[in-house]
Amino acid sequence: xxxxxxxxxxxxxxxxxxxxxxxxxxxxxxxxxxxxxxxxxxxxxxxxxxxxxxxxxxxxxxxxxxxxxxxxxxxxxxxxxxxxxxxxxxxxxxxxxxxxxxxxxxxxxxxxxxxxxxxxxxxxxxxxxxxxxxxxxxxxxxxxxxxxxxxxxxxxxxxxxxxxxxxxxxxxxxxxxxxxxxxxxxxxxxxxxxxxxxxxxxxxxxxxxxxxxxxxxxxxxxxxxxxxxxxxxxxxxxxxxxxxxxxxxxxxxxxxxxxxxxxxxxxxxxxxxxxxxxxxxxxxxxxxxxxxxxxxxxxxxxxxxxxxxxxxxxxxxxxxxxxxxxxxxxxxxxxxxxxxxxxxxxxxxxxxxxxxxxxxxxxxxxxxxxxxxxxxxxxxxxxxxxxxxxxxxxxxxxxxxxxxxxxxxxxxxxxxxxxxxxxx
Numbered sequence: 001x002x003x004x005x006x007x008x009x010x011x012x013x014x015x016x017x018x019x020x021x022x023x024x025x026x027x028x029x030x031x032x033x034x035x036x037x038x039x040x041x042x043x044x045x046x047x048x049x050x051x052x053x054x055x056x057x058x059x060x061x062x063x064x065x066x067x068x069x070x071x072x073x074x075x076x077x078x079x080x081x082x083x084x085x086x087x088x089x090x091x092x093x094x095x096x097x098x099x100x101x102x103x104x105x106x107x108x109x110x111x112x113x114x115x116x117x118x119x120x121x122x123x124x125x126x127x128x129x130x131x132x133x134x135x136x137x138x139x140x141x142x143x144x145x146x147x148x149x150x151x152x153x154x155x156x157x158x159x160x161x162x163x164x165x166x167x168x169x170x171x172x173x174x175x176x177x178x179x180x181x182x183x184x185x186x187x188x189x190x191x192x193x194x195x196x197x198x199x200x201x202x203x204x205x206x207x208x209x210x211x212x213x214x215x216x217x218x219x220x221x222x223x224x225x226x227x228x229x230x231x232x233x234x235x236x237x238x239x240x241x242x243x244x245x246x247x248x249x250x251x252x253x254x255x256x257x258x259x260x261x262x263x264x265x266x267x268x269x270x271x272x273x274x275x276x277x278x279x280x281x282x283x284x285x286x287x288x289x290x291x292x293x294x295x296x297x298x299x300x301x302x303x304x305x306x307x308x309x310x311x312x313x314x315x316x317x318x319x320x321x322x323x324x325x326x327x328x329x330x331x332x333x334x335x336x337x338x339x340x341x342x343x344x345x346x347x348x349x350x351x352x353x354x355x356x357x358x359x360x361x362x363x364x365x366x367x368x369x370x371x372x373x374x375x376x377x378x379x380x381x382x383x384x385x386x387x388x389x390x391x392x393x394x395x396x397x398x399x400x401x402x403x404x405x406x407x408x409x410x411x412x413x414x415x416x417x418x419x420x421x422x423x424x
Contacts, residue, residue, distance in 0.1 A: 018047070018056040027059075028066050029090075029316055038065065067092055083250065084401075087118060087393050088239045093319045097239065103326040106235035110208050114235040115186075115389035119179055119396065129209060131187035138166040139192035152193065152381040153271045157264060159192035160185070164260035171258050173399050178259050182392040185260065189385060190216060210234055213385060218374045229330040229337075229368055230382070236323040236361065237383050239390030241316075245269040249391040253398035254406040266391040270384055279379025282311035282366035286343050290370070295346035309351055311344070311363030320358040327364035337371035 024044075025032040035057070038044040044065055046055040089096045096102055097118050105114050109123070116124045142162035143155045163185055164170050169177055190212045197219040203212055210231035214222045217230075239246070245266040252265035270276040285302070289295045302309050314321050328344075331337045344359065344367050351357050365379035372378075 024057040106232045111234035118393045129183045129187045135163045135166045135188045136191045138162040217378045225333045234386040237386040250398045253395040262395040279362040279365040280376040282362045283376040289343040295350040312357040314360045321360040323361035324359045324364040340367045340370040
């Protein structure tokens, strides 16, 4: 699941040696005004004076700067927030968890093992997360009281609150307590979701989190390749630097909110239509492509209505999203995923006639959900469960920083005082 603020940027490649300010900003992953901050420091040259209209930048120089900076904001850019983190680095169309290629981790280790690596920098082969019975009972009662039309994110938000209320140690922000709470919260969220079809699936304590989540997403019986794809999707989505929900989680942690509240903050932002809905839109598009027998009429309808074609483009990657590339490789091993995978490739090929756009992880999640008879919101559920571990990782970092440091000053634009007192 991607954030519309960092994904679905659909534009042609610059196609030349010079870039506009906006194009340079997109390649660098910064705001346009920050490009001129680089110029003022001598890190980047422009064809005109900084701030001049129509300034252009050498594409090779911009790309070199992007590689050096890992496509991140400079730490001292005027007016720009900067957050020190040792969790995820995105550079050269790849991303790394604590310096290790995230796609390799996701294909070699389970979600729980990758989460432990993100939290501690240590691998714990075979680790499994266990949900406390009291927390599961409280979360299920709270979720069961919701109207039947509620979505999965509604249920997860309520489950987090219920699990927090059942944990008297939630205010302990020591590292061991936070990690213990995270290891129990994530499986509690999965257990709180209703089983598709209404019948509880028989699971054992040794089952992976992906196996526990599967019956919450579809009534279809799981097979090995499908579970491997779901497990990898969970691991790939754990973190992606400072996406909108992650920033919200760090703000909450900066105020020393307990980990459950941090996760609630992340879920609140995730539910926004510009963040959490992307894979659902891609799911519906792929289903329509399969129904209509091709991508051309579906893409045309999206463009005619002024809508973006979902599942394409990402501001942090010039090529294909590495998360999508990894998932597509795993999905190719699943026979029943063939039609949905072909539909996704048809969408990419159709849009490529006019502009070079690459698949992002939302399109890959849509292939998994369509091929597995999951509902459109399944990708959002996978993202929310997965990213909980990332929010906790960022909370742990933020708890080690100065409290309330994320307190920007507002730039007041209202009427200057003194103003006459208003009369009724």
